[in-house]
Amino acid sequence: MNSIAIESLAIETPGSDTRIVEGLSFAIPQGRSLGLVGESGTGKTLTALALCGLLPEPLRLVCSGISINGKKLEWDNRLSWRGVRGKGVFMIFQSASLALDPTMRIGAQIAETLHETKGLKRKTARARTARLLERVGLGPETEKCLPFQLSGGMRQRVQIAIAMALEPSVLIADEPTTGLDPLIQIQILGLLDNLSRSFGTSLLIISHDLRVIA
Ligand SMILES: Nc1ncnc2c1ncn2[C@@H]1O[C@H](COP(=O)(O)OP(=O)(O)OP(=O)(O)O)[C@@H](O)[C@H]1O
Numbered sequence: 492m493n494s495i496a497i498e499s500l501a502i503e504t505p506g507s508d509t510r511i512v513e514g515l516s517f518a519i520p521q522g523r524s525l526g527l528v529g530e531s532g533t534g535k536t537l538t539a540l541a542l543c544g545l546l547p548e549p550l551r552l553v554c555s556g557i558s559i560n561g562k563k564l565e566w567d568n569r570l571s572w573r574g575v576r577g578k579g580v581f582m583i584f585q586s587a588s589l590a591l592d593p594t595m596r597i598g599a600q601i602a603e604t605l606h607e608t609k610g611l612k613r614k615t616a617r618a619r620t621a622r623l624l625e626r627v628g629l630g631p632e633t634e635k636c637l638p639f640q641l642s643g644g645m646r647q648r649v650q651i652a653i654a655m656a657l658e659p660s661v662l663i664a665d666e667p668t669t670g671l672d673p674l675i676q677i678q679i680l681g682l683l684d685n686l687s688r689s690f691g692t693s694l695l696i697i698s699h700d701l702r703v704i705a
């Protein structure tokens with residue numbers, strides 16, 4: 492079964508004849524990966540945001556069909572995204588500082604996500620948080636840190652830890668390794684691969700680095 496299938500996706504700006512994205516179709520079978528490659532400014536990030544129901548106003552998503560796990564989505568109905576975002580589709584942001592709350596300690600952020608989306612009791616969520624951080628190679632001291640106290644690679648790991656907590660069907664990783672040194676890049680790609688193998692998560696990897704795609 493396909494985890495995600497998109498038919499003729501377009502992104503338009505009201506009042507303009509030119510579309511930012513046009514005619515994008517793809518399907519990713521469960522547990523498989525797809526690379527989305529393109530020059531800067533071609534609409535990769537906007538496509539990812541559109542697939543999470545997070546397209547900024549006034550941009551509009553137009554599409555012939557979107558299905559997640561074989562279930563067709565009412566793509567023009569924002570309510571229907573609510574059940575999908577997080578557990579269905581989760582996005583790792585190009586800039587981790589956009590994804591993480593700058594005022595909340597890392598441990599509390601992960602635990603809150605587990606509490607909100609998985610319904611775990613707060614104490615259980617905190618215990619699970621330590622294990623998740625360990626899985627992405629971060630020590631227990633990370634729990635007490637605020638996002639600005641971490642390096643770019645560490646912040647990407649925190650986003651991956653949150654993805655591991657949610658076990659989404661589809662993970663969209665927008666430039667997950669950009670700006671990181673080559674050794675850390677390999678580690679981050681290894682973690683994404685691990686997530687895909689462990690949970691059957693399908694990956695949509697956005698990059699303009701063909702080595703990352705390969
Ligand atoms: N909120 C917005 N309103 C209108 N246009 C936007 C908005 N956000 C982005 N754009 C435009 O849409 C185009 C695509 O932007 P997007 O960020 O998706 O590109 P990208 O392919 O991810 O580029 P990069 O590789 O640099 O990350 C750009 O030309 C940008 O100026």
Ligand SMILES: [Mg+2]
Pocket residue numbers: 535536537585665
């Ligand atoms: Mg982008």
